[in-house]
Amino acid sequence: MPVRVQTEDFDAGREIARLRAEDRGVGAVAAFIGTVRDVNAGAGVDTMTLEHYPGMTESALEDIVAEAKRHFAVRDVLVVHRVGTLGPGDQIVLVVVTGAHRGAAFDACEFTMDRLKTRAPFWKKERGEHGERWVEARASDDEAAARW
Amino acid sequence: MPVRVQTEDFDAGREIARLRAEDRGVGAVAAFIGTVRDVNAGAGVDTMTLEHYPGMTESALEDIVAEAKRHFAVRDVLVVHRVGTLGPGDQIVLVVVTGAHRGAAFDACEFTMDRLKTRAPFWKKERGEHGERWVEARASDDEAAARW
Amino acid sequence: MRDSTDSVVRLRLVYLARLREAFSSAGEALSLADEAPTVADVVASLRARGNVWAAELAPGRAVRFAVNHRLVRVDHTLADGDEVAIFPPVTGG
Amino acid sequence: MRDSTDSVVRLRLVYLARLREAFSSAGEALSLADEAPTVADVVASLRARGNVWAAELAPGRAVRFAVNHRLVRVDHTLADGDEVAIFPPVTGG
Numbered sequence: 001m002p003v004r005v006q007t008e009d010f011d012a013g014r015e016i017a018r019l020r021a022e023d024r025g026v027g028a029v030a031a032f033i034g035t036v037r038d039v040n041a042g043a044g045v046d047t048m049t050l051e052h053y054p055g056m057t058e059s060a061l062e063d064i065v066a067e068a069k070r071h072f073a074v075r076d077v078l079v080v081h082r083v084g085t086l087g088p089g090d091q092i093v094l095v096v097v098t099g100a101h102r103g104a105a106f107d108a109c110e111f112t113m114d115r116l117k118t119r120a121p122f123w124k125k126e127r128g129e130h131g132e133r134w135v136e137a138r139a140s141d142d143e144a145a146a147r148w
Numbered sequence: 149m150p151v152r153v154q155t156e157d158f159d160a161g162r163e164i165a166r167l168r169a170e171d172r173g174v175g176a177v178a179a180f181i182g183t184v185r186d187v188n189a190g191a192g193v194d195t196m197t198l199e200h201y202p203g204m205t206e207s208a209l210e211d212i213v214a215e216a217k218r219h220f221a222v223r224d225v226l227v228v229h230r231v232g233t234l235g236p237g238d239q240i241v242l243v244v245v246t247g248a249h250r251g252a253a254f255d256a257c258e259f260t261m262d263r264l265k266t267r268a269p270f271w272k273k274e275r276g277e278h279g280e281r282w283v284e285a286r287a288s289d290d291e292a293a294a295r296w
Numbered sequence: 297m298r299d300s301t302d303s304v305v306r307l308r309l310v311y312l313a314r315l316r317e318a319f320s321s322a323g324e325a326l327s328l329a330d331e332a333p334t335v336a337d338v339v340a341s342l343r344a345r346g347n348v349w350a351a352e353l354a355p356g357r358a359v360r361f362a363v364n365h366r367l368v369r370v371d372h373t374l375a376d377g378d379e380v381a382i383f384p385p386v387t388g389g
Numbered sequence: 390m391r392d393s394t395d396s397v398v399r400l401r402l403v404y405l406a407r408l409r410e411a412f413s414s415a416g417e418a419l420s421l422a423d424e425a426p427t428v429a430d431v432v433a434s435l436r437a438r439g440n441v442w443a444a445e446l447a448p449g450r451a452v453r454f455a456v457n458h459r460l461v462r463v464d465h466t467l468a469d470g471d472e473v474a475i476f477p478p479v480t481g482g
Binding site: 059060081092 | 310312313314358362365366367381383384385386387388389
């Protein structure tokens with residue numbers, strides 16, 4: 001399965017090892033992990049709740065993975081995204097890309113994150129010193145996605 | 149220690165976890181793993197021996213890490229590079245970068261690999277179906293390093 | 297589930313995240329008496345309810361749409377039985 | 390270890406990877422009777438030995454240099470006691 005949406009935590013090392021196992025043509029692995037920061041927009045964060053749109057989420061992620069594989073000379077792409085309530089330091093998302101060479105692996109990994117940030121139906125709600133608030137989309141994410 | 153040169157294998161998951169542990173300001177982790185492919189320049193590879201220049205290696209890597217931290221808004225950078233004789237599928241190098249945001253983390257990770265490929269004193273010798281040969285430097289590595 | 301009457305389009309609306317909270321609803325059924333309604337027609341119909349509907353869907357508010365789980369623009373034409381999701385810009389990852 | 394004579398510069402040469410194998414040597418001591426020799430002077434001195442030295446260090450061959458563990462260009466000026474490493478372009482990672 002190239003994409004997974006789950007409440008449980010993931011083991012990045014194990015996921016990386018699994019993706020490259022048995023593929024001796026892999027020379028480069030690029031990975032990204034998004035985590036919950038204890039501060040966002042200047043305010044302390046106690047918990048972060050991730051909501052998604054069941055049914056659409058997996059297909060949106062699968063489309064992004066397919067697009068990454070089509071656009072870049074890579075061998076495999078994995079996306080794992082958590083939902084539910086997380087705390088500072090917790091892992092939110094993992095993207096792993098394997099390829100023969102590093103340039104395409106890096107590009108495909110960054111592309112996947114940029115697309116995910118603007119096209120995958122996840123929303124974050126923070127609880128902290130400011131009370132409760134939905135995280136606002138960042139213009140820089142639209143700009144990052146528009147590069148590709 | 150931001151850089152390590154060792155014959156032993158490394159556990160990417162553990163190194164990532166260690167680098168981001170206790171730093172609740174981390175929101176993004178970009179990682180790269182270079183591995184031995186079973187084919188290079190069209191010929192099968194049985195083993196890959198990495199030679200380095202003891203004394204210079206660590207200081208060259210430390211300079212690269214310092215440069216990455218100076219140029220990009222990141223929190224920490226780790227480089228682990230193996231030496232000795234490896235086989236197809238074996239891990240060669242690990243770069244992990246932590247930061248508040250993903251753009252700088254990705255850039256610093258790719259920058260570190262590009263610099264390492266052109267400035268760190270490691271040399272690869274392959275043994276395989278073609279016999280024994282020193283791996284030639286690639287022009288694309290010079291081009292990649294010249295981007296920054 | 298499909299209507300035999302051509303001129304009525306039955307939709308399943310889904311509200312997510314901030315909009316689900318603002319509307320106090322995760323979704324509803326909506327029928328539009330229109331031959332080929334667009335997402336914009338759905339938005340106009342909801343805005344006409346006034347109050348929080350008019351406020352959250354006011355022109356200039358950043359709102360996104362998906363039809364049958366695909367992101368679409370506001371001019372996307374709807375068919376009978378479509379699932380139309382309305383939500384704020386996504387913020388995952 | 391420093392020479393009291395100003396006009397002699399004593400160097401420690403280090404050969405690595407393909408050059409170490411070609412020269413059948415991991416390094417050697419070299420003294421240059423020169424006030425301010427450069428890396429290019431070292432290369433010229435080695436080339437003058439002919440054979441594999443001339444071949445591996447021929448103009449146009451890609452060779453890199455480090456002095457006291459820092460990458461330098463061929464016009465880098467050397468001081469007494471310097472460690473001069475000569476090697477092919479690096480290929481790690």
